[in-house]
Amino acid sequence: MSNDKSNKMETAGASALDGRSGIAAKPFDVAAVRAQFPVLHQNVHGQPLAYLDNAATSQKPAVVIDAVRTYYEKDNANIHRAVHTLSERATSLYEGARRSIQKAIGASSSKEVIFTRGTTESINLIAASYGRSVLSEGDEVVISTMEHHSNIVPWFMLCEEKGARLRVVPIDDKGDLDLDAFAGMLGPRTKIVSMCHISNTLGTINPLKEIIRLAREHNVCVVVDGAQGIPHVKINVNELDCDFYAFSSHKAYGPTGTGVLYGKQHILEKMPPYQGGGDMIASVSFDKITYADVPAKFEAGTPNIAGSIGLAAALDFLEQLDYGVFPDYEDELLAYAHDQLQQLDGLRIIGQAKEKTSVISFIIDRIHPHDIGTMLDNEGVAVRTGHHCTQPLMERFNVPATTRASFSFYNTREEVDQLVAGLKKIMKVFR
Amino acid sequence: MNSELRDLYQDIILDHNKNPKNFRRMENATLHAEGHNPLCGDKLELFLRVENEIIVDVSFEGEGCAISKASASLMTTFLNGKSLSEAMAVFDGFQKLVTVESEGDADFESMGKLAVFAGVREYPSRIKCAILAWHTFKSALDSGGNESTISTE
Numbered sequence: 001m002s003n004d005k006s007n008k009m010e011t012a013g014a015s016a017l018d019g020r021s022g023i024a025a026k027p028f029d030v031a032a033v034r035a036q037f038p039v040l041h042q043n044v045h046g047q048p049l050a051y052l053d054n055a056a057t058s059q060k061p062a063v064v065i066d067a068v069r070t071y072y073e074k075d076n077a078n079i080h081r082a083v084h085t086l087s088e089r090a091t092s093l094y095e096g097a098r099r100s101i102q103k104a105i106g107a108s109s110s111k112e113v114i115f116t117r118g119t120t121e122s123i124n125l126i127a128a129s130y131g132r133s134v135l136s137e138g139d140e141v142v143i144s145t146m147e148h149h150s151n152i153v154p155w156f157m158l159c160e161e162k163g164a165r166l167r168v169v170p171i172d173d174k175g176d177l178d179l180d181a182f183a184g185m186l187g188p189r190t191k192i193v194s195m196c197h198i199s200n201t202l203g204t205i206n207p208l209k210e211i212i213r214l215a216r217e218h219n220v221c222v223v224v225d226g227a228q229g230i231p232h233v234k235i236n237v238n239e240l241d242c243d244f245y246a247f248s249s250h251k252a253y254g255p256t257g258t259g260v261l262y263g264k265q266h267i268l269e270k271m272p273p274y275q276g277g278g279d280m281i282a283s284v285s286f287d288k289i290t291y292a293d294v295p296a297k298f299e300a301g302t303p304n305i306a307g308s309i310g311l312a313a314a315l316d317f318l319e320q321l322d323y324g325v326f327p328d329y330e331d332e333l334l335a336y337a338h339d340q341l342q343q344l345d346g347l348r349i350i351g352q353a354k355e356k357t358s359v360i361s362f363i364i365d366r367i368h369p370h371d372i373g374t375m376l377d378n379e380g381v382a383v384r385t386g387h388h389c390t391q392p393l394m395e396r397f398n399v400p401a402t403t404r405a406s407f408s409f410y411n412t413r414e415e416v417d418q419l420v421a422g423l424k425k426i427m428k429v430f431r
Numbered sequence: 432m433n434s435e436l437r438d439l440y441q442d443i444i445l446d447h448n449k450n451p452k453n454f455r456r457m458e459n460a461t462l463h464a465e466g467h468n469p470l471c472g473d474k475l476e477l478f479l480r481v482e483n484e485i486i487v488d489v490s491f492e493g494e495g496c497a498i499s500k501a502s503a504s505l506m507t508t509f510l511n512g513k514s515l516s517e518a519m520a521v522f523d524g525f526q527k528l529v530t531v532e533s534e535g536d537a538d539f540e541s542m543g544k545l546a547v548f549a550g551v552r553e554y555p556s557r558i559k560c561a562i563l564a565w566h567t568f569k570s571a572l573d574s575g576g577n578e579s580t581i582s583t584e
Contacts, residue, residue, distance in 0.1 A: 045433065366449075368496035370471040371440075374554060378436045386471050400472030400494055429432070429440065430449075430497070 028329040033321070034410050036061045047380025050415035055200050055359050055406035056384050057250045058231060060314070064254055067313035068306045078302055080279055094305050097312035098295070101260060104315040105245070106236030111265055114295045115303050118259035119227040120150040122246030123194070125261055125298060126223055127154035129271045130244075131192060134221070137163035140189045142220075144169040144177055144206075145396050146199040149389040151225040155194060165189075171396065175202040175351040179210060186218045193222050197229030197245075201388040201404065202351030203334075203359030205233070212241055221267075227251055230315075231408070232330065232357045234323035237262050249307060254314035258307030261298070268294040275300040326409040327357075333407050334358040337416045344423055350397050358407035361388070364423070367430045369403040375429070376403075379422035381415075438550030439557070440497065447501035452508050453490040460488075465580045466567030468559050473499045477567045484515050496560050498551065503564035505544055515572065521545070522565055529561050 034040055039059045042049050051059060071093060077086035079094045095110070102110040116122045131154075135141070141155045145168055159166045167190075169182045177195075186193075193215045198205050208224060215222045226247040229235060237245050244267075249258040263271075273280055273291055277300030282290040291297050318326075337360055341347055346365035364372065373385035384404045387394045394400060405419055432440065457478035466475040473495035480488035489507045494500075506525075510518050524542055529551050551561045570581040 368471070368494075368500075370473075370496035370557070370560065371498070374439070374557060375432075375436065378433060387469075391472075394472065400474065430445065 028325055028409070030329070030410065030412055034412075036063070037410055038062060038065070040410060044380045044382070045378050047378075048418075050381045050411070050418045052405040052407060052411065052415065052419060053382045053384050054231070054408040054411075055228060055251070055388075055404065057256065058253045058408055059410070060253055060255070060310075061317050063317050064310050064313045068255060068310045071306045071309050076306075079305055080296075090305055093309050094303070097308045100312040101308075101315060104235075104312075104319060105230075105260075105262060106238045107262055108238060109265055111294045112237075112262055112268065114261040114263065114268070114298045115308050116246075116259045116261050116298075117257055117304070118248040118250070119225060119246045120248075120259075122244075122259055122261035123151055123223070123225060124154045125274045126194075126244050126246070126263075127158045129274045129298075130221070130267065131155070131158045132162075133270075133272060134191050135159075135162045135164050138189060139164045139191045140167050140185075140187070141165070142167045142169060142182070142185055142190055142193045144182075144195055145171045146175065146177070146202055146204060146390065146393050147194075147196055148200055148225065148227065149391070150227075151194055151196060152392070155192075164191075168392075169195075171204075175199065175204045175353040175356075177204070177206055177211075179207065179214075182211065183214050186214060186220060188218070190215075190218055190220045193220050194225065195223075196225040196227070198232065198357050198359075199351070199353075199390075199393075200228050200359070201361050201390045201393055201402070202353060203356035203361075203406075204351060204353035205355040205357060207355075208240060208242070216241075228357065228359075231318075232327055243267055249311035249314065252311070252314055253317060254311035255304075255307045258304045258311050260311070265294065268298070271298075273297050273300070277301045279303075321409065329409050330358040330407060333411060333413065333416065334360070336413055337405065337407065337419070340416055340420045341423075344420065344427070346427070347423070350399065350402050358411075359404065360406070361402040361404045363399055363402055364427065367426060369401045371430070372403045372423070372426055375426045376419070376422045379418065379425070381419050381422050383419070435550070435553045439554055441547045441550065443505075443544060443547050444497060444501040447504040448497035451491075451500055451504035453504065453511075454492065455490045456492055457488060457490045460490075462571040462574065464567050464571035464574055466493075466563050466570065467580065468495070468499065468563050470556075470559065471496060473560065473563055475499065475503055475563055475567050477503070477564065477571050479510075479568075479571055481515065486510050486513050486515070486518060491564065495563070496557075498548075498557055498560040499563050502548060502561045503567075505547075506564045506568065509543070509545060510568070518568070519572075522569055525565050526562070529558050 037059045075089040077090040079091040098113045099110045102113050167185050170178045212222050221243045223244040224242045226245045230247045230252040245262040250256040280297050280300040282292050350361040369385035386401050460478035461481050462479040464477050475493035478490045489510050491503045548561045551557050
């Protein structure tokens with residue numbers, strides 16, 4: 001049974017609900033978009049599901065699910081190996097996905113697109129390969145207070161190994177990066193700057209252009225953790241001029257277990273391999289091994305072929321949905337949610353940066369986020385509670401945990417209302 | 432609230448969350464341990480004063496969700512005055528009470544007020560919250576007076 005909710009602002013005709021073309025009519029037709037996401041149409045604990053945990057992982061549109069299923073039903077074989085037809089097809093689909101992703105993110109060559117398991121592996125790859133070769137004792141790596149653990153731990157481990165220093169750029173009470181402090185930290189010992197594009201907990205959009213401009217003045221390599229970027233913002237890595245951009249498929253409406261590391265080709269070519277195995281070599285003997293060229297050099301073993309094909313389909317879906325349209329809808333939804341939540345007595349929003357995406361972390365006096373999460377689930381509302389893999393950030397705001405509602409373009413004002421009504425109920429129980 | 436959630440958040444749990452018993456530091460504790468639940472950021476410090484194998488005083492401090500706070504509060508009221516062997520028997524009983532697999536075997540009668548935590552079985556992600564205080568207690572006993580930190584992860 002469908003319990004799809006159309007947005008009050010929109011009119012959704014029957015034809016618009018036939019959304020398999022992937023193209024939404026303007027103004028943003030949320031009902032037509034929702035129709036393309038099978039998982040959204042269900043009840044949880046007897047209530048219509050309001051999925052507000054999109055910063056953890058997004059749901060998948062039918063075109064992505066179909067792309068994965070079609071691959072397994074018709075084309076599955078190992079890539080780059082055999083001469084038989086299915087292997088040729090699988091290879092062509094996999095490399096086609098790489099070219100498609102290259103175009104979507106504005107890279108110069110498909111050789112700059114390396115498939116990984118996700119953002120975490122992408123950053124680990126940079127730290128283990130690039131980081132290990134450029135860092136010496138006394139050198140510095142610069143990150144920020146708002147980083148996800150996946151952009152802290154690999155650098156911490158590397159700095160420990162090398163006797164290097166991890167420096168952390170502070171943020172202000174609203175959740176904005178302290179750019180002056182950042183500029184002050186850059187110097188001759190700085191070798192790597194690694195920052196998130198968008199904070200998964202606060203929603204802060206970092207001023208990447210400014211960060212990169214400042215880093216360039218000191219010839220510092222810039223890594224961008226784009227896990228939360230791709231789902232909300234159109235990326236052009238060439239215009240941005242970052243050295244690396246890491247992102248995950250599953251947060252951008254693609255399958256789990258797949259991600260991308262974009263890197264500038266001339267840097268990738270100089271980097272040593274990350275893992276050893278099949279597919280990353282040109283030739284092997286027991287005396288000498290010649291490594292393959294990029295990107296194969298960084299893709300040891302059979303990759304997640306279906307995942308890569310699914311990711312390409314997801315980015316294509318976002319392209320058709322139009323980065324010129326859906327982010328505005330998400331911004332409207334964010335403003336509405338901010339407004340509604342702020343009216344609740346005892347609720348405090350953590351993260352009110354000047355530029356932010358549709359993520360709201362909040363705390364409520366005397367009610368622990370974990371209790372809020374369990375009780376909201378009972379109302380059909382899925383939110384994330386805890387430290388969101390950003391423990392140092394929790395410490396910065398002096399809270400053990402927050403409740404986080406993160407919105408996608410398929411969410412509606414009615415779902416925001418459902419969240420607010422749920423919170424009011426909870427406040428009554430704990431009063 | 433539906434009945435499952437009502438079973439989890441019974442009035443006694445909400446009351447102990449609001450006004451926890453024995454919520455204080457203890458200066459003359461003989462045993463002490465810290466417990467963490469990294470998933471939700473819960474932190475608990477447990478203090479015990481044991482004389483001749485009898486728990487003569489027990490208290491806690493920390494922050495956590497309603498389930499973990501109420502569990503710690505009720506635990507302290509239950510442990511006070513018990514011998515260490517009696518306390519360990521309750522520890523074992525509580526494990527069975529909140530663990531899904533053991534449904535049916537648990538002896539709710541002897542658990543008294545602690546039986547309210549049986550509702551947590553329906554919420555696997557919350558079992559850790561209910562059990563944190565008890566693991567911290569066991570850790571304090573095992574430490575034998577040395578500083579000890581445990582984690583539910």
